[in-house]
Amino acid sequence: xxxxxxxxxxxxxxxxxxxxxxxxxxxxxxxxxxxxxxxxxxxxxxxxxxxxxxxxxxxxxxxxxxxxxxxxxxxxxxxxxxxxxxxxxxxxxxxxxxxxxxxxxxxxxxxxxxxxxxxxxxxxxxxxxxxxxxxxxxxxxxxxxxxxxxxxxxxxxxxxxxxxxxxxxxxxxxxxxxxxxxxxxxxxxxxxxxxxxxxxxxxxxxxxxxxxxx
Numbered sequence: 001x002x003x004x005x006x007x008x009x010x011x012x013x014x015x016x017x018x019x020x021x022x023x024x025x026x027x028x029x030x031x032x033x034x035x036x037x038x039x040x041x042x043x044x045x046x047x048x049x050x051x052x053x054x055x056x057x058x059x060x061x062x063x064x065x066x067x068x069x070x071x072x073x074x075x076x077x078x079x080x081x082x083x084x085x086x087x088x089x090x091x092x093x094x095x096x097x098x099x100x101x102x103x104x105x106x107x108x109x110x111x112x113x114x115x116x117x118x119x120x121x122x123x124x125x126x127x128x129x130x131x132x133x134x135x136x137x138x139x140x141x142x143x144x145x146x147x148x149x150x151x152x153x154x155x156x157x158x159x160x161x162x163x164x165x166x167x168x169x170x171x172x173x174x175x176x177x178x179x180x181x182x183x184x185x186x187x188x189x190x191x192x193x194x195x196x197x198x199x200x201x202x203x204x205x206x207x208x209x210x211x212x213x214x
Contacts, residue, residue: 040186118210130196141214156200162193169193
C-alpha cells in the first residue's frame, strides 16, 4: 500500500506541557462523568496545527501492514515505540509522560503507570472496518485515538459508541466523525463497546491510537 507521499519536516515538536491549562481538570471531570453511553472526552485542536501536520507526514513514512480477521480489516503499524522518527517519538514521550498521565488520573480517577502506553498508527481505506468490542485486555485502563484526518458522514468511518446489557453491545447511541488534530479518550470497562464503521468512499481514516496502562 503506497502511503509515503509526504516529505518529513524537521520542525521541532513541542511537548505542549501546558495543554491542560486551557482545559480545567474540573471541567473535564464533569464532561467525562456526563458523557453517554459511557465516559469519554474529546479534546479538539490537541496540538498546534503545524506540529499535527508534521506528525501526519512522519506517520506516512512508517510501514503499514494489512490486518484482517472476522472482527476487523485495516492497515496498522507495529508499536511506534520502535519508530526512529523524532516527531513520533516526541509525541509518544509526551503522552506517556508523568505530567500527562497524572492529569489523566486526576480527570478519570484511574491510576496510570507513566511510560507504559501502547501506540500504533492505523489507516482505514474503502471497505475497512472494526466491529463492536470493548478493548478489555489485562493492563489496559484508558483507550485513546488521535485523529490525523477528517471524514464526513458520507465517508463512513465514524467511531460508534454502544449501550450495553449484560456486558453485550445492544445498539449505537452516539457517533463521532474523525476530525484532524482531535484526541479522544475513554476508560476501558465492561461497557465500553465501540466500533469503527465501514469506510464507504475512496478516502483514508488516519490515526494514532492505543492504551494507557495501569
